[in-house]
Amino acid sequence: MTPKKTFKLGEDWLTAGITLAIAKGETKVKLSTNTREKINASAQIVANIVAKGKAVYGINTGFGPLCTTKISKEETKVLQSNILKSHSVGVGSPIATDIAKLMLILKAQSLAKGYSGISETTLDRILWHIDHDAIPIVPSQGSVGASGDLAPLSHLFLPLIGLGKVNYKGTEITTGELFKQTGLTAIDLGPKEGLALINGTQFILAHAVKVVEKLHSCLSQADIIGAMMVEGLQGSVKPFFNELHALRPFKGNIHVAKRIKRLLKGSEIMEDHIDCDRVQDPYSLRCMPQVHGASRNAWLHLKELVEVELNSVTDNPIIIDEELTISGGNFHGQPLAMALDYACLAASELGNISDRRIYLALEGNSPGVPKLLMKETGINSGYMILQYTTAALASENKGLCFPSSADSIPTSLGQEDHVSMGSIGGRKALQVLENVEKILAIELLTAAQAFEFRKPMKSGIFLEAIHTAIRKKVAFADKDRVFSDDIEKGIEMIKDQTIIHVIDNISEKEGISLKTKFTDEFEVY
Structure with missing residues (x-):
């Protein structure tokens, strides 16, 4: 057998052909030591921001029109799991399993760049889902394609916190059942992680x-x-x-x-x-x-x-360094x-x-x-x-x-107009x-x-x-x-x-x- 090619997330140049090869299991993905260092450094910056108490959107503030609402240090983690729950409002038939898998791959590539404040543990769990074909069930309707594909990405990552459903071994099961079969447990999301997971264009891009x-x-x-x-x-x-x-x-x-x-x-x-x-x-x-x-x-x-x-x-926001976080529109x-x-x-x-x-x-x-x-x-x-x-x-x-x-159509009380x-x-x-x-x-x-x-x-x-x-x-x-x-x-x-x-x-x-x-x-x- 020909050995599988390996793609280094966050480092190698991703193309449509390579993405499809990863989704089909013809190419494996991995995180290099250098990439893991960048990811950990970005997560540490977020932790430092929380410790200092400086207001940064999505880390210690509410979301959208609630961006001026300050969140206490103790509540920043609850905020991240709540955003996945509250934004899981998709409706309609589920998207095809291969498209949902593409979403996982594309989000992993973006997060691996090291500008999102995501933790190494969370990213490794996403890679587990890719490697083991445990693909979340994602409704097809509900995204307006700005402020990211919020609803579909929320459904995509509910399994990280023990919620939602997945297609595993050809069968649709609850995440609870997946945990029983695999021994996995829910992840405790850190500051900014929930927002980093659901902000992005991966639903559009996978299609x-x-x-x-x-x-x-x-x-x-x-x-x-x-x-x-x-x-x-x-x-x-x-x-x-x-x-x-x-x-x-x-x-x-x-x-x-x-x-x-x-x-x-x-x-x-x-x-x-x-x-x-x-x-x-x-x-x-x-x-x-x-x-x-x-x-x-x-x-x-x-x-x-x-x-x-x-x-x-x-x-969004993008973590450049401890002195510069940018709330933009990527x-x-x-x-x-x-x-x-x-x-x-x-x-x-x-x-x-x-x-x-x-x-x-x-x-x-x-x-x-x-x-x-x-x-x-x-x-x-x-x-x-x-x-x-x-x-x-x-x-x-x-x-x-x-x-x-x-x-x-304007949303988020006009914040996303x-x-x-x-x-x-x-x-x-x-x-x-x-x-x-x-x-x-x-x-x-x-x-x-x-x-x-x-x-x-x-x-x-x-x-x-x-x-x-x-x-x-x-x-x-x-x-x-x-x-x-x-x-x-x-x-x-x-x-x-x-x-x-x-x-x-x-x-x-x-x-x-x-x-x-x-x-x-x-x-x-």
Whole structure:
């Protein structure tokens, strides 16, 4: 077995790829001796502030509008456990376990920087939860994305003080039951620790990491499926020539055009209509580099911002040294909130143009491809109604594209008078991407059906292999059947990245790179 990589929290540069690897158990996390020294030094500064009695927000004062209320030295610890209890007001279905685990990882990274006054003991307990997959149950609603993701982070850390619930060994149990099974006991939080735990953008950021991963998958697969649709409908390869895109050199456009052109290379289907009379294709085929490329550029922007946030300290106040504590606004989610709204739109547009290609395939305007992708229609409806589903999903996505960050409702009696709503934007972006996966699954089926009518001509090595892989799961349809079964298999292929794996396997054998795998670098040709 290959030994697991190790990531040093608070020291090494964290990326989306590394974060996901940690969450999947492929990379281990640890605290170096140097980092532990910084953490202990920060905690000691907080202890000294309490001893001196100087008023510092969140250490010996109340929170939010209660910031002028002084808390006695004896009550500072009670204050920290109370904040976790009082702020645990989340509602709605729990977030996915993997997202909650990402939150733990991201909070540990931020706290390990040594500016939060957290104790070594508390941080080690968070690492225990990560290492043992004891993942807290976190409600999905209740954060406004400023002053940190207060409600979800409160629920995330209730188990530290013996409260709340966790998902442990595949079962949801109370923290009390977890303590019985493991021998753990509740932690006695010190001054500032409760506030340090719940102030931050880790709910927004965890969703953003998943958006980066899932949007990349959809982008990669949309190019491949779109190329198969070009083959099926005998579109032109010229719109993917580098000579065109060199004149408007957006990174995303060039990347998409190169990939699609390479996928079409060596195709008998393309050669068959090289001298046809058709001058140009509809936009959904011809403008894939421009539309998919724009969404890729949006993905790149989000990924770059996510990487900054992954290596930032976002709680409040920040402990610089004994003479300087800063009550600022690093917890404000606006930098990610706006980018998530942009990514949400970028994802929706992938689904929008995919639906248009599906509709195009049904029209019967491409020589050799029958209307509704079936020869005997009338008694058979063919693929007609599958497009109804993609139309419904595309329309739903458009409704979800209203930018969450355009709204702000004052909270905390006006102390927090502008908030980002980035938590809503993150959840919404993932909802849109779930719908896009379904749309792409249906395009995968319709592209494979159109592709079939080009036989016995063959495509290039990539698309031929992909078509074969699809046919192992979903048979050619010569008459109506329960298409929802086919759609479910298509969705499974999209989620499992079946077509990406096919391309990767061929690329490895042939020594060709189609830059399909998710990496932390934005690879362009």
